């Protein structure tokens with residue numbers, strides 16, 4: 027039997043269209059009355075050709091939403107492009123989707139990363155609404171689709187996330203969705219020549235923490251019950 031880490035790598039590679047002739051696969055997103063309202067469009071290995079605006083869009087959204095960043099670096103298109111190539115396409119356990127509305131415009135992004143293969147668990151990654159005030163509820167609907175796909179196709183048994191403890195808006199959004207707080211992770215500010223970055227404090231350095239991540243976990247059984255009742 028194929029082991030779970032190989033299964034995830036193979037599945038993500040297919041969604042990233044790493045091989046020639048691999049069809050593009052998008053996940054449908056449904057609104058309240060079960061009406062199709064968007065798609066999760068994976069950022070594919072050929073993004074420089076098929077999504078030429080993507081690095082520029084992500085850079086703009088990152089500048090406009092500093093709450094998502096762990097570091098103080100100056101976002102540039104070149105840096106985002108390298109990040110996509112190295113840390114999204116190049117990373118076996120990460121898949122990032124653009125949220126694409128029905129007219130083809132991109133409104134945000136969301137993904138999965140940081141697997142614990144033994145536990146069949148992973149984290150919701152890079153949740154960001156780039157375009158505000160359009161399609162209220164879209165981020166919630168997109169997360170429902172991602173979670174549904176993750177449970178059905180990836181056989182996930184545990185879904186977690188980390189959010190800065192001072193990001194109250196995001197915590198409220200996750201709680202409304204069905205995530206519960208499970209812990210606080212101390213962070214320390216690491217200074218490099220060109221940036222400062224919040225990183226998880228090494229064991230025993232918790233007292234020096236200047237900031238915290240709140241770790242949250244989705245109650246999958248409750249989510250399934252509600253999801254099936256609502257029939258989204």
Ligand SMILES: CC(C)(COP(=O)(O)OP(=O)(O)OC[C@H]1O[C@@H](n2cnc3c(N)ncnc32)[C@H](O)[C@@H]1OP(=O)(O)O)[C@@H](O)C(=O)NCCC(=O)NCCS
Pocket residue numbers: 058091093094152153154155156161162163164165166167188189190193195196199
């Ligand atoms: C966190 C974030 C993605 C939430 O986005 P959002 O736009 O609030 O989420 P939704 O699209 O689901 O919209 C929810 C809002 O629409 C409203 N809404 C209207 N119809 C709705 C529906 N049918 N279903 C759900 N919500 C609906 C909700 O009441 C809610 O309004 P409220 O904020 O006044 O409570 C967004 O704030 C963001 O991008 N933040 C910056 C990046 C960030 O910090 N990300 C987290 C990193 S860990």
